[in-house]
Amino acid sequence: MIPFNRASCGDKEKLYISKAIANGTYSGDGEFVEKCHLWFRENFNTKGMLVTSCTHALEMSAILTGIQPGDEVIMPSFTYVSTANAFVLMGVRIVFVDIRPDTLNINEDLVEAAITPKTKAIVVVHYGGNACEMNTLTEIAQKYNLRLIEDNAAGIMAKYKNRFLGTIGDMGCISFHETKNIQCGEGGALLINKEEFFDRAEVIRFKGTNRKAFLNGIVDKYTWVDLGSNYAMNELSASFLYAQLEIAFEITQERIAKWQQYYERLMSLDAIELPYVSAENQQNGHVFYIKTRDNINRDKLIQFLRENGILSVFHYIPLHSSPAGKKWGIFSGKDNFTTRESERLLRLPLFQSITNQEIDYICSKVKEFFSA
Secondary structure (H helix, E strand, O other), X not given: OEOOOOOOOOHHHHXXXXXXXXXXXXXXXXXXXXXXXXHHHHHHXXXXXXXXXXXXXXXXXXXXXXXOOOOEXXXXXXXXXXXXXXXXXXXXXXXXXXXXXXXXXXXXXXXXXXXXXXXEEXXXXXXXXXXXXXXXXXXXXXXXXXXXXXXXXXXXXXXXXXXXXXXXXXXXEEEOOOOOOOXXXXXXXXXXXXXXXXXXXXXXXXXXXXXXXHHOOOOOOOOEOOOOOEOEOOHHHHHHHHHHHOOHHHHHHHHHHHHHHHHHHHOOOOOOEOOOOOOOEEOOOXXXXXXXXXXXXXXXXXXXXHHOOEOOEOOOOOHHHOHHHHHHEEEOOOOOOHHHHHXXXXXXXXXXXXXXXXXXXXXXXXXXXXXX
């Protein structure tokens, strides 16, 4: 069986974990956490904080926006539950907006109509590492004095008009789950792009205490001063992650090449739609999906591929159709594409160690299915 995902682990990961163990600092903010933080400063020109998951990065961003119970936050319904959950935990009502059928990202032209006096933030999701239309979204956020959060769980190293995703809004949230291009099993990062959030983010990350100020000698003891939780990544995970960050550019180019191989092998197949990427943006080869005629066609293809040793999967069930989504959210306008596109989408295996021969075999089976 060709799996949908196979996490990578090289010699450097093992070496750095051994070094972290030898250092004797396991709980976090040791040598490798600081190396990762420096990597973000040097490569993304922003302050990146390692956290335990992208979910927790989103929770931190929700706290940092200063939202209150009864406020509203705009986001797409076609996303993972963490995008909404982080804000619902703060007592917020979610306002879902339809997606674009080409990129599967939030439709920037529908956002303004969803804004009310209660709106405090816009959360965009770069689906599969393919950029949202950030210039328009930034203009809307500035016009209405709203916070702009990038859920960039899958988009590390991808770019919008030559700017790294996650560095454009007020904050960006990244996942290092084992299914992502750059991973450490479980982990995440919060990118903080506005200096006004720096100090409070340190407090929130350390359980709501001013421990960072204490460690820096600014105060003689530390205490509870704000909301927060235990969001800091441990040193062993950071050591594994740093080995991957060191070759992040190389990993990205390899992934894009495999993505391109899929695209070229399947572009002549009229029965499916292939992913769309704007020529002025750069995706990161995180996911290769196809869209079939409908969910019946898709489910039959998933079964056919499984019978031929290939594990393919669909993706998000739209949040607005879920029990929790109905309880804590509303849909603004019409659902023209969110449900329709989610029912047509099928993701094919794509991971760092997948071979050209495996991709060719998968494409041959996709073609075989439709030729029948």
